[in-house]
Protein backbone atom coordinates (compact mmCIF):
# COMPACT_ATOMS: atom_id res chain seq x y z
CA UNK A 1 0.00 0.00 0.00
CA UNK A 2 1.18 3.52 -0.78
CA UNK A 3 2.16 5.63 2.21
CA UNK A 4 -0.32 8.36 3.08
CA UNK A 5 1.13 11.79 2.46
CA UNK A 6 1.47 14.06 5.48
CA UNK A 7 -0.47 17.25 4.91
CA UNK A 8 1.17 20.51 5.88
CA UNK A 9 -1.89 22.05 7.53
CA UNK A 10 -4.43 20.13 9.62
CA UNK A 11 -7.65 19.62 7.68
CA UNK A 12 -10.83 20.81 9.31
CA UNK A 13 -13.18 17.99 8.57
CA UNK A 14 -13.35 14.30 9.39
CA UNK A 15 -16.58 13.44 7.70
CA UNK A 16 -16.83 10.57 5.22
CA UNK A 17 -16.11 12.75 2.26
CA UNK A 18 -13.03 14.45 3.62
CA UNK A 19 -11.06 11.40 4.71
CA UNK A 20 -8.46 11.07 7.42
CA UNK A 21 -6.73 14.03 9.05
CA UNK A 22 -3.00 14.46 8.67
CA UNK A 23 -0.89 12.08 10.64
CA UNK A 24 2.50 12.47 12.18
CA UNK A 25 4.60 9.34 11.99
CA UNK A 26 7.87 10.65 13.28
CA UNK A 27 7.92 9.69 16.98
CA UNK A 28 6.36 6.24 17.17
CA UNK A 29 7.72 4.74 13.99
CA UNK A 30 11.07 3.94 15.58
CA UNK A 31 9.36 1.92 18.33
CA UNK A 32 7.41 -0.44 16.09
CA UNK A 33 7.99 -2.65 13.10
CA UNK A 34 4.51 -1.74 11.87
CA UNK A 35 4.20 0.69 9.02
CA UNK A 36 2.67 3.89 10.37
CA UNK A 37 0.21 5.52 10.08
CA UNK A 38 -2.40 2.80 10.44
CA UNK A 39 -5.45 3.16 8.28
CA UNK A 40 -8.71 2.29 10.03
CA UNK A 41 -11.07 4.43 8.04
CA UNK A 42 -12.13 1.98 5.31
CA UNK A 43 -15.72 3.28 5.43
CA UNK A 44 -14.43 6.66 4.24
CA UNK A 45 -12.61 5.09 1.32
CA UNK A 46 -10.61 2.00 0.49
CA UNK A 47 -7.27 1.74 -1.24
CA UNK A 48 -7.42 0.33 -4.76
CA UNK A 49 -6.71 -3.40 -4.65
CA UNK A 50 -3.52 -4.11 -6.69
CA UNK A 51 -5.51 -6.63 -8.79
CA UNK A 52 -7.99 -3.87 -9.61
CA UNK A 53 -5.20 -1.55 -10.67
CA UNK A 54 -3.79 -4.27 -12.89
CA UNK A 55 -7.16 -4.74 -14.59
CA UNK A 56 -7.46 -0.97 -15.12
CA UNK A 57 -3.99 -0.32 -16.55
CA UNK A 58 -4.68 -1.29 -20.17
CA UNK A 59 -7.68 1.06 -20.16
CA UNK A 60 -5.48 3.93 -18.99
CA UNK A 61 -3.02 3.26 -21.81
CA UNK A 62 -3.71 1.28 -24.99
CA UNK A 63 -7.47 0.80 -24.72
CA UNK A 64 -8.33 4.49 -24.54
CA UNK A 65 -11.31 4.58 -26.89
CA UNK A 66 -14.65 6.16 -26.16
CA UNK A 67 -17.10 3.36 -25.32
CA UNK A 68 -19.74 5.23 -27.34
CA UNK A 69 -17.64 5.20 -30.54
CA UNK A 70 -19.47 2.59 -32.57
CA UNK A 71 -17.54 2.99 -35.80
CA UNK A 72 -14.08 1.59 -34.95
CA UNK A 73 -12.20 -0.97 -32.92
CA UNK A 74 -10.94 1.56 -30.32
CA UNK A 75 -14.54 2.18 -29.28
CA UNK A 76 -15.47 -1.52 -29.48
CA UNK A 77 -12.58 -2.49 -27.18
CA UNK A 78 -13.57 0.11 -24.60
CA UNK A 79 -17.21 -0.95 -24.85
CA UNK A 80 -16.22 -4.58 -24.30
CA UNK A 81 -14.46 -3.57 -21.08
CA UNK A 82 -17.54 -1.69 -19.90
CA UNK A 83 -19.89 -4.56 -20.71
CA UNK A 84 -17.67 -7.07 -18.88
CA UNK A 85 -17.74 -4.79 -15.82
CA UNK A 86 -21.51 -4.44 -16.06
CA UNK A 87 -21.77 -8.21 -15.82
CA UNK A 88 -19.30 -8.46 -12.92
CA UNK A 89 -21.32 -5.92 -10.93
CA UNK A 90 -24.66 -7.49 -11.88
CA UNK A 91 -23.37 -10.90 -10.75
CA UNK A 92 -22.40 -9.49 -7.34
CA UNK A 93 -25.96 -8.28 -6.64
CA UNK A 94 -27.90 -11.08 -8.34
CA UNK A 95 -29.22 -9.34 -11.41
CA UNK A 96 -28.78 -8.95 -15.18
CA UNK A 97 -26.16 -6.61 -16.70
CA UNK A 98 -28.76 -4.43 -18.44
CA UNK A 99 -30.08 -3.34 -15.03
CA UNK A 100 -26.77 -1.61 -14.18
CA UNK A 101 -26.35 2.10 -14.99
CA UNK A 102 -22.90 3.61 -14.51
CA UNK A 103 -22.55 6.91 -12.64
CA UNK A 104 -19.79 8.96 -11.01
CA UNK A 105 -20.40 7.49 -7.54
CA UNK A 106 -23.03 6.74 -4.96
CA UNK A 107 -23.94 10.40 -4.45
CA UNK A 108 -24.97 10.63 -8.08
CA UNK A 109 -26.71 7.23 -7.94
CA UNK A 110 -28.75 8.33 -4.90
CA UNK A 111 -29.69 11.62 -6.56
CA UNK A 112 -30.64 9.91 -9.81
CA UNK A 113 -32.72 7.25 -8.06
CA UNK A 114 -34.61 9.63 -5.78
CA UNK A 115 -35.16 12.60 -8.07
CA UNK A 116 -35.50 10.41 -11.17
CA UNK A 117 -38.31 8.31 -9.68
CA UNK A 118 -40.33 11.12 -8.10
CA UNK A 119 -40.17 13.16 -11.30
CA UNK A 120 -41.16 10.22 -13.49
CA UNK A 121 -44.06 9.20 -11.25
CA UNK A 122 -45.26 12.66 -10.17
CA UNK A 123 -48.79 11.87 -11.32
CA UNK A 124 -48.91 8.92 -8.93
CA UNK A 125 -48.01 10.85 -5.78
CA UNK A 126 -45.69 13.24 -4.00
CA UNK A 127 -44.65 11.37 -0.87
CA UNK A 128 -41.26 9.83 -0.06
CA UNK A 129 -40.23 7.80 3.00
CA UNK A 130 -36.66 7.78 4.25
CA UNK A 131 -34.80 7.77 7.55
CA UNK A 132 -32.95 10.29 9.67
CA UNK A 133 -29.90 8.03 9.72
CA UNK A 134 -29.31 8.03 5.96
CA UNK A 135 -26.15 9.40 4.37
CA UNK A 136 -26.30 13.04 3.26
CA UNK A 137 -26.38 11.77 -0.32
CA UNK A 138 -29.96 10.64 0.41
CA UNK A 139 -30.94 13.21 3.03
CA UNK A 140 -30.07 16.24 0.93
CA UNK A 141 -31.93 15.21 -2.25
CA UNK A 142 -34.95 14.48 -0.02
CA UNK A 143 -34.62 17.92 1.59
CA UNK A 144 -34.55 19.44 -1.88
CA UNK A 145 -37.73 17.58 -2.73
CA UNK A 146 -39.34 19.00 0.42
CA UNK A 147 -38.31 22.49 -0.67
CA UNK A 148 -40.10 21.81 -3.96
CA UNK A 149 -43.35 20.85 -2.26
CA UNK A 150 -42.93 17.09 -1.90
CA UNK A 151 -43.81 15.46 1.38
CA UNK A 152 -41.05 13.46 3.08
CA UNK A 153 -41.51 11.20 6.12
CA UNK A 154 -38.29 10.98 8.13
CA UNK A 155 -38.28 7.74 10.11
CA UNK A 156 -36.39 7.66 13.36
CA UNK A 157 -34.12 4.72 13.98
CA UNK A 158 -34.17 2.60 17.12
CA UNK A 159 -31.38 2.61 19.71
CA UNK A 160 -29.25 0.46 17.38
CA UNK A 161 -29.81 2.62 14.30
CA UNK A 162 -32.33 0.29 12.66
CA UNK A 163 -35.54 1.13 10.87
CA UNK A 164 -38.29 -1.49 11.03
CA UNK A 165 -40.62 -2.73 8.30
CA UNK A 166 -43.56 -1.78 10.57
CA UNK A 167 -42.40 1.84 10.71
CA UNK A 168 -42.20 1.87 6.92
CA UNK A 169 -45.63 0.24 6.55
CA UNK A 170 -47.20 2.76 8.95
CA UNK A 171 -45.77 5.68 6.99
CA UNK A 172 -47.07 4.58 3.57
CA UNK A 173 -49.97 6.60 2.15
CA UNK A 174 -51.75 6.44 -1.19
CA UNK A 175 -49.41 9.22 -2.33
CA UNK A 176 -46.15 7.36 -1.54
CA UNK A 177 -43.97 6.84 -4.60
CA UNK A 178 -40.62 5.92 -3.06
CA UNK A 179 -39.03 4.40 0.04
CA UNK A 180 -35.29 5.02 0.45
CA UNK A 181 -33.62 3.09 3.28
CA UNK A 182 -29.92 2.22 3.28
CA UNK A 183 -28.69 -1.37 3.57
CA UNK A 184 -25.98 -0.55 6.12
CA UNK A 185 -25.08 2.63 7.92
CA UNK A 186 -21.70 4.21 7.21
CA UNK A 187 -21.09 5.49 10.76
CA UNK A 188 -22.22 2.61 12.91
CA UNK A 189 -22.42 -0.31 10.46
CA UNK A 190 -25.95 -1.30 11.50
CA UNK A 191 -27.72 -3.37 8.83
CA UNK A 192 -31.43 -2.75 8.20
CA UNK A 193 -34.01 -5.54 7.76
CA UNK A 194 -33.98 -5.24 3.98
CA UNK A 195 -36.09 -8.22 2.94
CA UNK A 196 -38.86 -7.22 5.38
CA UNK A 197 -38.91 -3.63 4.14
CA UNK A 198 -38.81 -4.89 0.55
CA UNK A 199 -41.86 -7.06 1.23
CA UNK A 200 -43.80 -4.10 2.62
CA UNK A 201 -42.83 -1.99 -0.40
CA UNK A 202 -44.01 -4.69 -2.79
CA UNK A 203 -47.30 -5.25 -0.95
CA UNK A 204 -48.06 -1.55 -1.26
CA UNK A 205 -46.67 -1.25 -4.82
CA UNK A 206 -44.19 1.45 -3.79
CA UNK A 207 -40.69 1.60 -5.29
CA UNK A 208 -37.87 0.71 -2.91
CA UNK A 209 -34.47 2.37 -3.27
CA UNK A 210 -31.52 1.46 -1.10
CA UNK A 211 -28.07 2.95 -0.68
CA UNK A 212 -25.80 -0.09 -0.53
CA UNK A 213 -22.55 1.89 -0.66
CA UNK A 214 -21.24 0.54 2.64
CA UNK A 215 -22.72 -2.94 2.38
CA UNK A 216 -21.43 -3.92 -1.03
CA UNK A 217 -18.54 -6.35 -0.83
CA UNK A 218 -18.94 -6.66 2.96
CA UNK A 219 -22.21 -8.61 3.21
CA UNK A 220 -24.11 -10.56 0.53
CA UNK A 221 -26.49 -8.44 -1.53
CA UNK A 222 -29.25 -9.93 -3.64
CA UNK A 223 -31.70 -7.46 -5.12
CA UNK A 224 -34.36 -10.17 -5.54
CA UNK A 225 -34.12 -11.48 -1.98
CA UNK A 226 -34.14 -7.92 -0.66
CA UNK A 227 -37.03 -6.80 -2.87
CA UNK A 228 -35.08 -3.73 -3.91
CA UNK A 229 -36.01 -1.79 -7.07
CA UNK A 230 -33.07 0.63 -7.13
CA UNK A 231 -29.66 0.16 -5.48
CA UNK A 232 -26.78 2.66 -5.23
CA UNK A 233 -23.16 1.52 -5.33
CA UNK A 234 -19.76 3.18 -5.25
CA UNK A 235 -16.39 1.99 -6.56
CA UNK A 236 -14.15 3.50 -3.90
CA UNK A 237 -15.76 1.76 -0.93
CA UNK A 238 -15.01 -1.69 -2.38
CA UNK A 239 -11.31 -1.43 -3.32
CA UNK A 240 -12.11 0.11 -6.71
CA UNK A 241 -11.25 3.61 -7.89
CA UNK A 242 -12.92 6.87 -6.88
CA UNK A 243 -15.24 8.74 -9.23
CA UNK A 244 -17.21 5.74 -10.42
CA UNK A 245 -20.45 4.24 -9.18
CA UNK A 246 -23.51 2.38 -10.35
CA UNK A 247 -27.25 2.37 -9.96
CA UNK A 248 -29.24 -0.83 -10.24
CA UNK A 249 -32.60 -0.12 -11.88
CA UNK A 250 -35.12 -2.99 -11.89
CA UNK A 251 -36.27 -3.92 -15.40
CA UNK A 252 -39.17 -6.22 -14.63
CA UNK A 253 -41.56 -7.12 -11.84
CA UNK A 254 -42.02 -4.07 -11.81
CA UNK A 255 -40.05 -2.14 -14.39
CA UNK A 256 -38.73 1.13 -12.93
CA UNK A 257 -38.48 4.18 -15.14
CA UNK A 258 -36.41 7.24 -14.32
CA UNK A 259 -36.36 10.83 -15.50
CA UNK A 260 -32.71 11.44 -16.32
CA UNK A 261 -30.99 14.15 -14.30
CA UNK A 262 -28.21 14.74 -16.80
CA UNK A 263 -29.23 15.76 -20.31
CA UNK A 264 -26.85 15.01 -23.15
CA UNK A 265 -25.88 12.21 -25.48
CA UNK A 266 -28.34 9.67 -24.06
CA UNK A 267 -25.74 7.23 -22.72
CA UNK A 268 -26.73 4.41 -20.37
CA UNK A 269 -30.09 3.83 -22.08
CA UNK A 270 -30.94 7.49 -21.76
CA UNK A 271 -30.76 7.43 -17.97
CA UNK A 272 -27.34 9.03 -17.53
CA UNK A 273 -25.69 11.02 -20.27
CA UNK A 274 -21.95 11.58 -20.28
CA UNK A 275 -18.91 9.78 -21.69
CA UNK A 276 -18.25 6.70 -19.62
CA UNK A 277 -15.26 6.57 -17.27
CA UNK A 278 -13.98 3.37 -18.88
CA UNK A 279 -10.90 2.69 -16.66
CA UNK A 280 -12.97 3.47 -13.55
CA UNK A 281 -15.78 1.20 -14.67
CA UNK A 282 -13.37 -1.63 -15.50
CA UNK A 283 -11.81 -1.17 -12.06
CA UNK A 284 -15.18 -1.26 -10.32
CA UNK A 285 -16.03 -4.43 -12.26
CA UNK A 286 -12.77 -6.09 -11.20
CA UNK A 287 -13.43 -5.02 -7.60
CA UNK A 288 -16.90 -6.56 -7.79
CA UNK A 289 -15.53 -9.86 -9.10
CA UNK A 290 -12.93 -10.02 -6.31
CA UNK A 291 -15.63 -9.14 -3.73
CA UNK A 292 -17.88 -11.92 -5.01
CA UNK A 293 -15.06 -14.46 -4.58
CA UNK A 294 -13.63 -13.20 -1.30
CA UNK A 295 -16.60 -11.74 0.54
CA UNK A 296 -17.12 -14.72 2.85
CA UNK A 297 -13.46 -15.15 3.83
CA UNK A 298 -12.95 -11.37 4.16
CA UNK A 299 -16.00 -11.09 6.40
CA UNK A 300 -14.91 -13.97 8.64
CA UNK A 301 -11.47 -12.47 9.07
CA UNK A 302 -12.84 -8.99 9.70
CA UNK A 303 -15.35 -10.11 12.32
CA UNK A 304 -12.47 -11.69 14.25
CA UNK A 305 -10.39 -8.52 14.03
CA UNK A 306 -13.36 -6.33 14.86
CA UNK A 307 -14.14 -8.43 17.94
CA UNK A 308 -10.50 -8.30 19.00
CA UNK A 309 -10.52 -4.51 18.72
CA UNK A 310 -13.86 -4.07 20.45
CA UNK A 311 -13.10 -6.44 23.31
CA UNK A 312 -9.51 -5.26 23.60
CA UNK A 313 -10.64 -1.70 24.20
CA UNK A 314 -13.81 -2.35 26.19
CA UNK A 315 -12.18 -4.83 28.57
CA UNK A 316 -9.48 -2.32 29.46
CA UNK A 317 -11.48 0.88 29.74
CA UNK A 318 -14.61 1.66 31.78
CA UNK A 319 -17.42 3.83 30.37
CA UNK A 320 -17.06 2.84 26.75
CA UNK A 321 -20.27 2.12 24.84
CA UNK A 322 -20.89 0.53 21.49
CA UNK A 323 -22.92 2.58 19.02
CA UNK A 324 -24.74 0.32 16.59
CA UNK A 325 -26.27 -3.11 16.59
CA UNK A 326 -24.32 -5.78 18.49
CA UNK A 327 -24.85 -8.44 15.80
CA UNK A 328 -26.74 -6.98 12.81
CA UNK A 329 -23.68 -5.00 11.84
CA UNK A 330 -21.10 -4.81 9.05
CA UNK A 331 -18.17 -7.11 9.79
CA UNK A 332 -15.67 -4.25 9.64
CA UNK A 333 -17.26 -1.44 11.67
CA UNK A 334 -16.93 -0.56 15.36
CA UNK A 335 -18.23 2.77 16.64
CA UNK A 336 -17.41 3.45 20.29
CA UNK A 337 -18.18 6.35 22.62
CA UNK A 338 -15.47 7.09 25.17
CA UNK A 339 -17.31 9.01 27.89
CA UNK A 340 -15.56 12.17 29.16
CA UNK A 341 -13.23 12.27 26.17
CA UNK A 342 -13.71 14.49 23.11
CA UNK A 343 -13.46 12.36 19.97
CA UNK A 344 -11.58 15.15 18.22
CA UNK A 345 -9.04 15.39 21.06
CA UNK A 346 -8.59 11.63 21.02
CA UNK A 347 -7.91 11.61 17.31
CA UNK A 348 -5.34 14.38 17.72
CA UNK A 349 -3.63 12.38 20.44
CA UNK A 350 -3.46 9.13 18.47
CA UNK A 351 -2.20 10.72 15.30
CA UNK A 352 -0.76 7.51 13.91
CA UNK A 353 -4.20 5.97 13.62
CA UNK A 354 -6.57 7.20 10.93
CA UNK A 355 -10.16 6.95 12.18
CA UNK A 356 -13.27 9.18 12.14
CA UNK A 357 -15.10 10.97 14.92
CA UNK A 358 -18.82 11.35 15.54
CA UNK A 359 -18.67 15.10 15.25
CA UNK A 360 -19.24 16.50 11.82
CA UNK A 361 -18.06 19.96 11.00
CA UNK A 362 -21.06 20.77 8.85
CA UNK A 363 -21.16 24.29 10.26
CA UNK A 364 -18.88 26.68 12.07
CA UNK A 365 -19.51 24.74 15.27
CA UNK A 366 -19.00 21.01 15.70
CA UNK A 367 -22.29 19.21 15.14
CA UNK A 368 -22.82 15.84 16.78
CA UNK A 369 -23.42 13.13 14.19
CA UNK A 370 -26.97 13.10 12.84
CA UNK A 371 -26.86 9.30 12.84
CA UNK A 372 -26.07 9.08 16.56
CA UNK A 373 -28.70 11.73 17.24
CA UNK A 374 -31.30 9.73 15.34
CA UNK A 375 -30.60 6.87 17.78
CA UNK A 376 -30.95 9.20 20.80
CA UNK A 377 -27.28 8.94 21.73
CA UNK A 378 -26.78 11.98 24.02
CA UNK A 379 -24.75 14.79 22.43
CA UNK A 380 -21.85 14.40 24.86
CA UNK A 381 -21.48 10.73 23.93
CA UNK A 382 -21.85 11.54 20.23
CA UNK A 383 -18.99 14.01 20.58
CA UNK A 384 -16.93 11.32 22.28
CA UNK A 385 -17.45 8.71 19.55
CA UNK A 386 -14.87 7.23 17.24
CA UNK A 387 -15.56 5.07 14.20
CA UNK A 388 -13.02 2.36 13.50
CA UNK A 389 -13.54 0.77 10.11
CA UNK A 390 -11.30 -2.14 9.22
CA UNK A 391 -10.60 -3.60 5.83
CA UNK A 392 -8.92 -6.09 3.55
CA UNK A 393 -5.42 -4.95 4.48
CA UNK A 394 -5.92 -4.59 8.26
CA UNK A 395 -3.70 -6.91 10.32
CA UNK A 396 -3.88 -8.31 13.86
CA UNK A 397 -0.73 -6.37 14.72
CA UNK A 398 -2.37 -3.14 13.61
CA UNK A 399 -5.42 -3.89 15.73
CA UNK A 400 -3.19 -4.51 18.76
CA UNK A 401 -1.33 -1.25 18.16
CA UNK A 402 -4.62 0.62 17.97
CA UNK A 403 -5.93 -0.98 21.18
CA UNK A 404 -2.78 -0.11 23.09
CA UNK A 405 -2.57 3.48 21.88
CA UNK A 406 -6.28 4.22 22.22
CA UNK A 407 -6.40 2.89 25.77
CA UNK A 408 -3.35 4.92 26.73
CA UNK A 409 -4.70 8.10 25.12
CA UNK A 410 -8.16 7.76 26.70
CA UNK A 411 -6.58 7.22 30.13
CA UNK A 412 -4.36 10.28 29.63
CA UNK A 413 -7.26 12.49 28.56
CA UNK A 414 -9.50 11.27 31.36
CA UNK A 415 -6.79 12.02 33.91
CA UNK A 416 -7.13 15.64 32.82
CA UNK A 417 -10.92 15.62 33.07
CA UNK A 418 -12.54 16.91 36.29
CA UNK A 419 -15.87 15.58 35.02
CA UNK A 420 -14.45 12.07 34.76
CA UNK A 421 -13.07 12.40 38.28
CA UNK A 422 -16.52 13.43 39.55
CA UNK A 423 -18.14 10.54 37.69
CA UNK A 424 -15.65 8.11 39.21
CA UNK A 425 -16.63 9.46 42.63
CA UNK A 426 -20.20 8.43 41.86
CA UNK A 427 -21.65 11.79 40.77
CA UNK A 428 -24.25 11.54 37.99
CA UNK A 429 -23.00 14.35 35.76
CA UNK A 430 -26.28 14.64 33.82
CA UNK A 431 -28.17 15.26 37.08
CA UNK A 432 -25.82 17.98 38.36
CA UNK A 433 -27.56 21.36 38.77
CA UNK A 434 -24.80 23.69 37.67
CA UNK A 435 -24.80 27.16 39.11
CA UNK A 436 -26.26 29.67 36.67
CA UNK A 437 -28.13 27.00 34.70
Ligand code: PLP
Pocket residue numbers: 016017043044104105106107108135137182184185186211213214233234235236244245
Ligand atom coordinates in the same frame (compact mmCIF):
# COMPACT_ATOMS: atom_id res chain seq x y z
N1 PLP B 1 -23.76 6.68 0.76
C1 PLP B 1 -23.07 6.20 1.78
C2 PLP B 1 -23.75 5.30 2.76
C3 PLP B 1 -21.72 6.52 1.94
O1 PLP B 1 -21.03 6.04 2.97
C4 PLP B 1 -21.12 7.37 0.98
C5 PLP B 1 -19.71 7.78 1.12
O2 PLP B 1 -19.27 8.36 2.09
C6 PLP B 1 -21.89 7.85 -0.08
C7 PLP B 1 -23.21 7.48 -0.17
C8 PLP B 1 -21.29 8.74 -1.14
O3 PLP B 1 -20.55 7.94 -2.02
P1 PLP B 1 -19.63 8.58 -3.15
O4 PLP B 1 -18.40 9.04 -2.47
O5 PLP B 1 -19.37 7.44 -4.11
O6 PLP B 1 -20.40 9.67 -3.80
